[in-house]
Amino acid sequence: MTEINGASVVIVGGGVTGLSAAWWLAQSGVDVLVIEKGIVGWEASGRNGGGCGHVTSPLYAEMLRLWPIMDELLGYPTEFSANRIHLAVTEEQLTVQKRSAAALNPGYRCELLDQKQLRELVPLAGDNVAGAHFYHFGGHANPHRTVQGYAWGMQDHGGRLMQHCAVTGFRTEGERVVGVETERGLLGCDQLVIAAGPQTGHLSAILGQEVPMASARAEMIVTEPLPLMPYGGVDGNGLHGRQTLRGNLAFGGGPHEWLELPEGGVFANPSTPLMGHIGRRLIEMMPKAAHARIIRSWAGVIENTPDGRPVIDRLSTFPNVLVATMSSVGFGLSPSSGRAIRDVVVDGACSFADISSFRLARFARLEPDWRELQGWVALATEDR
Amino acid sequence: MRGLAVVLIDENPVLFKTMCDEVPLHYGQGMSSAVRNRNAMIEAFVTSEPLIQAAFEAGVDVRLGTTCWGLYANGPGVHWLPGTVAGLADEERGWLIGAEHVIVAAGRRDMGLGFPGWEKPGVIGATAAVTLAARLGALNPRRVVILGTSAEALSAAVALHDAGVEITAIVEQAAEPVGPGHLVTKLRAAGCEFLTHHIVREALGRESVEGVLIAAVDKTGRAVGEERRIECEGVVLAVGTTPVVDVLAALGCHIAFQPERGGYAPVMDMDQRTSVHNVFAVGDCAGIWPEKSLDRSIAAGEGQRAVGAILGDAKNYELTEVPEPDVPTYDISAYRMAWVRASVIEARAEFHVCQCEEVTAREILEVRPPRYLGWQGASRNDRSLFSLLDKAPPNPDHVKRLTRAGMGPCQGRRCREQIAALLALQATVPLGAVPLAGYRAPVRPLPLVIASQLLETADQARHWELWFGIPSQWQSPCEIPEFFTVATNEVTSRE
Numbered sequence: 001m002t003e004i005n006g007a008s009v010v011i012v013g014g015g016v017t018g019l020s021a022a023w024w025l026a027q028s029g030v031d032v033l034v035i036e037k038g039i040v041g042w043e044a045s046g047r048n049g050g051g052c053g054h055v056t057s058p059l060y061a062e063m064l065r066l067w068p069i070m071d072e073l074l075g076y077p078t079e080f081s082a083n084r085i086h087l088a089v090t091e092e093q094l095t096v097q098k099r100s101a102a103a104l105n106p107g108y109r110c111e112l113l114d115q116k117q118l119r120e121l122v123p124l125a126g127d128n129v130a131g132a133h134f135y136h137f138g139g140h141a142n143p144h145r146t147v148q149g150y151a152w153g154m155q156d157h158g159g160r161l162m163q164h165c166a167v168t169g170f171r172t173e174g175e176r177v178v179g180v181e182t183e184r185g186l187l188g189c190d191q192l193v194i195a196a197g198p199q200t201g202h203l204s205a206i207l208g209q210e211v212p213m214a215s216a217r218a219e220m221i222v223t224e225p226l227p228l229m230p231y232g233g234v235d236g237n238g239l240h241g242r243q244t245l246r247g248n249l250a251f252g253g254g255p256h257e258w259l260e261l262p263e264g265g266v267f268a269n270p271s272t273p274l275m276g277h278i279g280r281r282l283i284e285m286m287p288k289a290a291h292a293r294i295i296r297s298w299a300g301v302i303e304n305t306p307d308g309r310p311v312i313d314r315l316s317t318f319p320n321v322l323v324a325t326m327s328s329v330g331f332g333l334s335p336s337s338g339r340a341i342r343d344v345v346v347d348g349a350c351s352f353a354d355i356s357s358f359r360l361a362r363f364a365r366l367e368p369d370w371r372e373l374q375g376w377v378a379l380a381t382e383d384r
Numbered sequence: 385m386r387g388l389a390v391v392l393i394d395e396n397p398v399l400f401k402t403m404c405d406e407v408p409l410h411y412g413q414g415m416s417s418a419v420r421n422r423n424a425m426i427e428a429f430v431t432s433e434p435l436i437q438a439a440f441e442a443g444v445d446v447r448l449g450t451t452c453w454g455l456y457a458n459g460p461g462v463h464w465l466p467g468t469v470a471g472l473a474d475e476e477r478g479w480l481i482g483a484e485h486v487i488v489a490a491g492r493r494d495m496g497l498g499f500p501g502w503e504k505p506g507v508i509g510a511t512a513a514v515t516l517a518a519r520l521g522a523l524n525p526r527r528v529v530i531l532g533t534s535a536e537a538l539s540a541a542v543a544l545h546d547a548g549v550e551i552t553a554i555v556e557q558a559a560e561p562v563g564p565g566h567l568v569t570k571l572r573a574a575g576c577e578f579l580t581h582h583i584v585r586e587a588l589g590r591e592s593v594e595g596v597l598i599a600a601v602d603k604t605g606r607a608v609g610e611e612r613r614i615e616c617e618g619v620v621l622a623v624g625t626t627p628v629v630d631v632l633a634a635l636g637c638h639i640a641f642q643p644e645r646g647g648y649a650p651v652m653d654m655d656q657r658t659s660v661h662n663v664f665a666v667g668d669c670a671g672i673w674p675e676k677s678l679d680r681s682i683a684a685g686e687g688q689r690a691v692g693a694i695l696g697d698a699k700n701y702e703l704t705e706v707p708e709p710d711v712p713t714y715d716i717s718a719y720r721m722a723w724v725r726a727s728v729i730e731a732r733a734e735f736h737v738c739q740c741e742e743v744t745a746r747e748i749l750e751v752r753p754p755r756y757l758g759w760q761g762a763s764r765n766d767r768s769l770f771s772l773l774d775k776a777p778p779n780p781d782h783v784k785r786l787t788r789a790g791m792g793p794c795q796g797r798r799c800r801e802q803i804a805a806l807l808a809l810q811a812t813v814p815l816g817a818v819p820l821a822g823y824r825a826p827v828r829p830l831p832l833v834i835a836s837q838l839l840e841t842a843d844q845a846r847h848w849e850l851w852f853g854i855p856s857q858w859q860s861p862c863e864i865p866e867f868f869t870v871a872t873n874e875v876t877s878r879e
Contacts, residue, residue, distance in 0.1 A: 255843075
């Protein structure tokens, strides 16, 4: 194997956002290289509920167009399944649901299910359910399979991937980053994309314009497989998740805990007994699954910007650097976020949506102690 | 001296229905209906270990039939726990208890080893077979073939023989038995036939094992010569005895491949302390080696050292020097890989290495998506393991996510070591180079209805969010102000 010296576009971060961008760039014939400190999709990209939502995002319409054809475009299965059902266990939840259904853009169809439809579509639900809405849009997919599909698809188009390769610094000339210093040597680049999840803040700070972000832990549980419901994308009662195409119930939610990110590091297994509380809400919503057994739980550490909205923008300090974080809603939007990044890198602007709300300059007046002001700080603890 | 309050948790005797799920051991449906008699099983289990009675009499709160499905502690990634917490469950209840110190003595289990027909009832892990036969008097098969000749395999053979089980043959792919000569001599004297350079080609039988076909193998693991049928009702898998590290690994204790300790085992100091300062590992879960398998006092000494460290009075225990594991006379990495090469890779027909998710060795090594997705015929569905690799050995969790091998309800108990060996063989690296496939709580399958009983504090319930609870995340782009500051953020300040 010949040693890799660099690429026209180097992407730091082998998560779903970086890999989708790389796949779009490779399809455009761009010489692209993704460098990943561990294995692709090992952090939040592989530890999410697989939902394809975020209806208020400017990237949403394009996402809706792309998901149904992603298997074909990538050449690998993503397990995408269309449509969603939200259950309301209490009248209060139903009121909230009705309010947001009424606020939907008229282009998106949604209806309240009657009891008979509800029993047919969600056989695991109980008679206690106050109501449910069926959404004729959105859906869910398998994060692991999708991440690998982007990686393989990118490689099929000539893109390259270096795993187990951590970034140690950057080489700059004037207002340009000309190379990325890594554990495996210097990798030259004409353009650089930083899509490194929680590490994006630290890496952008090195380049003089920090993307403000804080990280928190989110947890999920998975049960043994159960008979398939007509639609897997069913959630509600304070939980997000789905029934997988294999039949497992995979759900998450809960009080999240803001964390200090260790230097360059990630947390191994930070799950907690929250598992039981997720389980309680799950069987309130689907009492017929009460005897299903939890066979795994897991946790992921996920970054958010101060307003919870994405950043896809060039650094003013080094204009050949694009920074990208989807602020905790990365997986579902990944088909279109990658395309937006590709457009900005190649054409200078996004061709299919107005992404001016993703600009980094909106944080120019941010309070330095914004984390404390919002309560996004880690609890003090005695370390073990 | 002050006595500490001690709670002793043991999942034994395991419920019949849990055994049916192959949890926590590979019972291979080899248990008799006697296991359904709960009182008889409790009595048999307590009688089989006099120290249980001794602990009870010393005032220990002994909880049999109770599972520890998770341990939790604060660390860099978790800050909210009140301290070290154990998750427990019995048949009806789930709850948490706190502890100042935890000693884990979770024992051993057996590496699974597939061959055509290995899913049939009667193919049993050695630890399960010995537990059923010698401790519970509840093993169905009366005539068995044993695979493997390590000290642990031969001790299992002796225990089964002593329990009245007929050992028709002891099959070993290596040229010679790898365990202690005195046990070989003893078993030969008892009439056991040793078949070295042999493997099981297939387990035969309709409802359950009725016999096996065995064949000689050459040095590369290929079957050569005539096959021979041996009548038996059980096949006992004893090719790799491994420490049960699930609850330690799920907690985040440092676990490393230590061939002198039987494979992946916790990294400990001289006091049996793991990398988590108040969690200790003793007995088989802390390491398995020939001398320790034959001499109970070594494991007992580990327990005393842990207690000495907890009480800070180690000198009271008159312990001699810490016994060092005697390095096995064979290379356990090469030995286990040789078994998998001969039995799985060179098998005469495909079978499911992961029985829960029905994944074959070829599907694992070609990283194929599960068959129910219907992608078998796709043109680009020909990725190999090498397409995942980059300057690092294969990671079983990466393969698991894509193939589902090891993802089922038995939680990988029957396939994880086999899959590690398959990956090591394919990537031509030693077994220890393949990372330990992750363990996650609950380390025993836990019904939602039991998990849901864990107490939720009012504070936790009040802060429950579907996602991160950031209202501005859901604002329409046209509502976004030019500059975001916390002070001017109306959606947040409305909260």
